[in-house]
Amino acid sequence: MDAVEQAKSGRPGMPMGMADIATVLFTQFLRYDPQAPDWPDRDRFVVSNGHGCMLLYALLHLTGYPDMTLDELKHFRQLGSRTAGHPERGHASGIEVTTGPLGQGLANAVGMALAERHLAAEFGDEIVDHHTYVVCGDGCLMEGISHEAASLAGHLRLNKLIVLYDDNSVSIDGPTELAFSDDPLLRFRGYGWVAERIDGHHHEAIADAIRRAQQSDRPSFIACRTIIAFGAPTKAGTAAAHGAPLGAAEIAGARERLDWNYPPFVIPEDVRGEWRAAGERGATVRRAWEKRLEALPAERAAEFRRRHRRELPSGLDQAIANVCAEFREKNAKIATRQASGTVLDTVTKVVPELVGGSADLTPSNNTKAKDQTDVRRGDFSGRYIRYGVREHGMAAAMNGIAAHAGLIPYGGTFLTFSDYARPSIRLAAFMGLGVVYVMTHDSIGLGEDGPTHQPVEHLAALRAMPGLHVFRPADPVETAECWALALHRRDGPSLLALTRQSLPLQRREASSENHSARGAYILAEADGARQLTLLATGSEVSVAMTARDLLARDGIRAAVVSMPCWELFEKLSREHRDAVLGSAPRVAVEAAVEFGWDRWLGPRGAFIGMTGFGASAPGEALFPHFGITPEKVAEAARSLL
Ligand SMILES: Cc1ncc(C[n+]2csc(CCOP(=O)(O)OP(=O)(O)O)c2C)c(N)n1
Numbered sequence: 001m002d003a004v005e006q007a008k009s010g011r012p013g014m015p016m017g018m019a020d021i022a023t024v025l026f027t028q029f030l031r032y033d034p035q036a037p038d039w040p041d042r043d044r045f046v047v048s049n050g051h052g053c054m055l056l057y058a059l060l061h062l063t064g065y066p067d068m069t070l071d072e073l074k075h076f077r078q079l080g081s082r083t084a085g086h087p088e089r090g091h092a093s094g095i096e097v098t099t100g101p102l103g104q105g106l107a108n109a110v111g112m113a114l115a116e117r118h119l120a121a122e123f124g125d126e127i128v129d130h131h132t133y134v135v136c137g138d139g140c141l142m143e144g145i146s147h148e149a150a151s152l153a154g155h156l157r158l159n160k161l162i163v164l165y166d167d168n169s170v171s172i173d174g175p176t177e178l179a180f181s182d183d184p185l186l187r188f189r190g191y192g193w194v195a196e197r198i199d200g201h202h203h204e205a206i207a208d209a210i211r212r213a214q215q216s217d218r219p220s221f222i223a224c225r226t227i228i229a230f231g232a233p234t235k236a237g238t239a240a241a242h243g244a245p246l247g248a249a250e251i252a253g254a255r256e257r258l259d260w261n262y263p264p265f266v267i268p269e270d271v272r273g274e275w276r277a278a279g280e281r282g283a284t285v286r287r288a289w290e291k292r293l294e295a296l297p298a299e300r301a302a303e304f305r306r307r308h309r310r311e312l313p314s315g316l317d318q319a320i321a322n323v324c325a326e327f328r329e330k331n332a333k334i335a336t337r338q339a340s341g342t343v344l345d346t347v348t349k350v351v352p353e354l355v356g357g358s359a360d361l362t363p364s365n366n367t368k369a370k371d372q373t374d375v376r377r378g379d380f381s382g383r384y385i386r387y388g389v390r391e392h393g394m395a396a397a398m399n400g401i402a403a404h405a406g407l408i409p410y411g412g413t414f415l416t417f418s419d420y421a422r423p424s425i426r427l428a429a430f431m432g433l434g435v436v437y438v439m440t441h442d443s444i445g446l447g448e449d450g451p452t453h454q455p456v457e458h459l460a461a462l463r464a465m466p467g468l469h470v471f472r473p474a475d476p477v478e479t480a481e482c483w484a485l486a487l488h489r490r491d492g493p494s495l496l497a498l499t500r501q502s503l504p505l506q507r508r509e510a511s512s513e514n515h516s517a518r519g520a521y522i523l524a525e526a527d528g529a530r531q532l533t534l535l536a537t538g539s540e541v542s543v544a545m546t547a548r549d550l551l552a553r554d555g556i557r558a559a560v561v562s563m564p565c566w567e568l569f570e571k572l573s574r575e576h577r578d579a580v581l582g583s584a585p586r587v588a589v590e591a592a593v594e595f596g597w598d599r600w601l602g603p604r605g606a607f608i609g610m611t612g613f614g615a616s617a618p619g620e621a622l623f624p625h626f627g628i629t630p631e632k633v634a635e636a637a638r639s640l641l
Helices: 002-007 013-017 019-029 050-063 070-074 104-123 138-142 144-156 184-190 203-215 248-257 269-295 298-308 316-330 336-350 391-404 415-431 458-463 476-488 540-553 566-570 574-581 619-625 630-640
Strands: 044-047 132-136 161-167 194-199 220-225 354-358 384-386 408-414 436-440 469-471 494-497 521-524 532-536 558-562 586-593 606-610
Touching: 002 050, 002 070, 002 248, 013 019, 013 050, 019 050, 019 132, 019 161, 019 203, 019 269, 044 050, 044 104, 050 070, 050 269, 104 132, 104 144, 104 161, 104 391, 104 415, 138 144, 138 161, 144 184, 144 391, 161 203, 184 194, 184 220, 194 203, 203 220, 269 298, 316 336, 316 476, 336 354, 336 436, 336 476, 354 391, 391 408, 391 415, 408 415, 415 436, 415 458, 415 494, 458 469, 458 494, 458 586, 469 476, 469 566, 476 494, 521 540, 532 540, 532 630, 540 558, 540 586, 540 630, 566 574, 586 630, 606 630
Parallel strands: 044 132, 132 161, 161 220, 194 220, 354 384, 354 408, 408 436, 436 494, 469 494, 532 558, 532 586, 586 606
Antiparallel strands: 521 558
16 A cells, blocks of 8 residues: 555555465465576466555565665656566566556466466476466456456366455446456356355465365365455545545555555664565475485476476477478468468478367368367366367466467467457467467458458557567468468567468478578569569469569569568668669559558558448459459559559
8 A cells, every 4th residue: 555655656455455465375385486586386466456566566575586775665666666566477476467458467377277287287297387377356257358268267177266356346437346246256166166255354264265275176266255445444444445545534544444654665673684584484395305206307497497497499490491392392372271281281390389169160160280189177188279269268278378378379270250259369469379379260361251250450569569470471382381380489479360271382492491481571673773662462473473473464564472470570770671672663562451561561552342341142252342452453553644
């Protein structure tokens, strides 16, 4: 309450209401070591109700995390402090994931608990055996994502997942009864969890419930009845305490009620000593774990360590080169989704930490490699996750898997449903997690499913997101290259937009260089001095190539630039970009809306693409219907000369 007061902003209610729960958890149960915060077999602790982050910061300080100094607490919510307004992964050790958008943390925790079970199946319980604890509030449970996450966790019986729900019946608008009359216990039991309600201010009751949860064969949901802003004389139990500093009088009253006679930011030595002792408990457990890791066969221990350093195995690049050679040899005329499936068949063999999945579109997304088996309740050794029709839950779980470390998650759906996953994609970008999205059916080219399924604004929307690499490969070889780039990118997410329909092979010449790594490159230079530059991505690269031929027949010299990844192209030097784009007028073609293309078109450019939603018809009929043809590109090009 003092830190919030000092910042003149923040949420004191949750930290005061959940302090008892957190105290029991951090002093009696949670396995952590502030001196080795990234110790792989630590318990994971996620604050899903991230607005209550001052609780986490206080715990990290009290238990002795070196980077969470008292000064950081005093600079809550100030520029450059580790104590941001919501917990941000990377700002301080002990912050497992960025939370704030309600419900995300709970869904991340499902991914963490899943990663734990999978790695335990692979490396043994001696090496991987930890719990995932989550605190969440009413808001997390009201959010739809909590349904997807809890339903998946219940289905898989992730019994080492323990949720402590801040059951305080208050949110921002007032008492939760204004908008919320679910019975969360019934709801979670319905998902296959064990659920109980306890007094969240009664230390023994909390400890007993956690003990029961640790023994459970199902995930556990513990509704802890609490009073928001516990101790505040007039604001406790009311929405007034949720989101604003309490004020001097209320704080003075709380000090009196809680019998706390110290000035702000003063922690008496005996209190600090007890907390530090709790923080030191974990060191012995961690050292014992390190001995067990050392006792593994050297090769297994090295593999475990490699994974946790987020280092790729050496065979990946050769595997990609082999797939590219195979595509060229066969002159593969296949859809890029199919090419992606072929790439996965190969790379999953050399990258054992790759765990795939799809939101119930496996046969369409081509996400399941030949030798992958399903992750199942009771047997987590498989490397393919059936996420069910839960795009948002899948994307959030993948964030949890990536944040957990030891595994690289990828997951598929239709590109149009990136909207259903977007809040979690944004958090992956924010946290710098190396998640890979396999998003197929990337344009009107998908055909008959019609405009609900045909993305038009999605590429623009995804490209607008800082930190996300959006790849739209033009053929099988580019698809393999883009996969290599996505896998090598261990500090941020990548999205592959892939076609349903077959495409001709564009990259026939053998080359050891990954052309897509430049983001955009000259696929076909003009025969002679360049008069025009045609820019295209994905399936429209072949449209541009045919347009180039049409123009050549009229003696017009055009180059085609394939642009599989704008974000990588932007990273090149200006000179390099200028050399690719040239100074001739440009025409861009992409079966999507124009939004964003102006930056590449220059003052004299033209765009061929979509201006509204698609239509239901075979894909081959839709391209001419919407005027996305070589003839239209050539016509636009001629008009610029
Ligand atoms: C997705 C999302 N929507 C809205 C908000 C804004 N918000 C922050 S806290 C909150 C109310 C949460 O209520 P509860 O979980 O009961 O928290 P408590 O009042 O108990 O602290 C809202 C709407 C948010 N952070 N995330």
